[in-house]
Amino acid sequence: MSVMKEGTYFMDGNTACAEGAIAAGCSFFAGYPITPASEILERIAQRFPELHGSYLQMEDELASIAAILGASWAGRKAMTATSGPGFSLMMENYGLGLMTETPCVIVNVMRGGPSTGLPTKVAQGDVNQTRWGTHGDVGVVVYAPSSPQEMFDMTIQAFNTAEKYRLPVILLSDEMVAHMTEKVEIPSKEDMVIMDRKKPRVPPSEFMPYCPDEDLVPPMANAGEGYSVHVTGLTHDEQGHPSVDERTQNMLVTRLIDKIRKNADDILDYDEYKIEDADMIIVAYGSVYRSAVEAVDMARDKGYKVGLLRPKTIWPFPEDRIYDLARKGTDAFLVAEINFGQIVFEVERCTAGACRTYLAPKMGGSIHTPEEIFDRIVAIDKGEIPPFKE
């Protein structure tokens, strides 16, 4: 008994996420109950006995993420799941995970904020927190699923990226996607790509735990394998030893950022829809993507040349693609997101002034309807709305 059998299932997003984790080889989960992510912990608790997995319900989210980092160093594939308030608490050890290059997956099912906000309703207010929430300079990878199917697929993808590039990867879901029940196709085991961390290729006496290969990723020795690795959140040299040396700090942080930047072509993922001749391009991700597809069809029916660009990885962001589109005839970008403007700043930056950028913000705890986005398209076309300005 292990991964769910190949087939078609009717499943909610959180369940699909838990099953995706199991399919990816996750055998350790630590979490703290929080709406709207609790079903992931519940599903794992139900499933782990038969899988001989380990799960812990921790005392808070600080402990949850600390535990999965520890488990990852014990050689496990580990995951935690939370929502905004818990995610804020995790920022501390998210930084430790990035600094110590610890593979794991953090699921954030976004709900309305700020603070306790709207626990049971959807929002996309944590997008920039995933990029800039922890202190210091970091390179991050964040996936944004739009359906229960993608909760399954992208959880596997998140584990693969975490293992391949040695970092905590974030699955940035939202309440709508997590609680939606839909068709989920589970592929056969043979059709799933599952990746594992690189292991040392030299004996312990020669092993440099933070000496990277050409892909800028160092092989990882787990605890108990005889490599006596020292792991610290302090700036460290290739041996893993703490250092306050300027050159060491420069080398380490540059590599942590380049590890993502220089491998962005491999990690980056986005979809395009009816974009070839589009004058206006909608940018939407997560649950809003679903409304945006319909809004594009509605607009096309009325003769507006509208397309859609949908980042599947929010970070790294498809910046070169947006820059190219902005320079090659696109009049405007319209960003639809359930917040007061977060990814719109990225889009505006990437267009580099070559075209206008508009925002369709949303408050109140629901997703944009297709009509709302369509109305925005019409209003922009008529010049009734000014470009985005904070």
Place this chain on the structure above:
Amino acid sequence: MSIRKSRDWFSPDYMAQKPGIEATYGLHPLDEYLRKDRIPHIWCPGCGLGVILNAYLRALKDSEIAPEDTAVVSGIGCSGRAAGYVDVDSFHVTHGRAIPFATGLKVGNRDLITTVFSGDGDLFAIGGNHFIHAARRNVDFNVICVNNFNYGMTGGQAGPTTPSEAKTSTTPWGGFEQPFNLPAVAAGAGAVYVARWTTYHVEQLIKSLTEALKKKGFCFIEVLSPCPTGYGRKVGLKTGKKTMQHYKENSEIKNGADPSEVALDPDDPETSIIVGKFVDREAPTFQDVRGKIFGEARKELEVE
């Protein structure tokens, strides 16, 4: 005239120039457990951390535990640097989070003999909640709390164990909070082994650590430790030696004492410092209970 500092004297460069040192004097008995290239350590003269680390390594050796079978997890602070000196898988994590990290490590690999080595501020202020929950869960690892009554590394600020009315850099007029009685906290939260020693009680400390390394479950050992730089100089214990003398003269061994009755006030020489092994009981560990429950679940699910 150039003055040679002790740091230069023992620097790796110096050692490299003098390969004869090891040949002449041989290895230190505990060298197999130390990252020799990281020595000298950063701890101040008179600090008790060297004594405690030495005792821990002696206990490992006495227990015949191979370096590759053990792991050390530390938080932040002077004590947190211990992880950097031991030549085993060692983790120097975020402030206060050594215990939940160790929980993941131990549950992730039950064969690793895991010890959390950290300070009073790390374990009981910012990490206090994790401590009581790990004790309650009875996960099988040991916690060594080096209690020096203050935040030494950051300059001698008051912490959760600082005696009331003691003057520190954040209580310049005297403190006005009550300190934790750590053995009572540990015992109350469910630790199966609770002991307190001082850096004066080295042999007893080694014995306790050896027992804790063997014992299944959450074991807690508090060690009172001199901090002449951060704490001692403001309370009349200006040197490590003076503090050790203070421990010698004022300590009283009371094995089996009720943890709720061992609260201490090290500034008051009239009060004795009660040390000893207070709790040593049997209780099923987190992994014992989980194994039982999961086993029953698998029977019900009819899977292996």
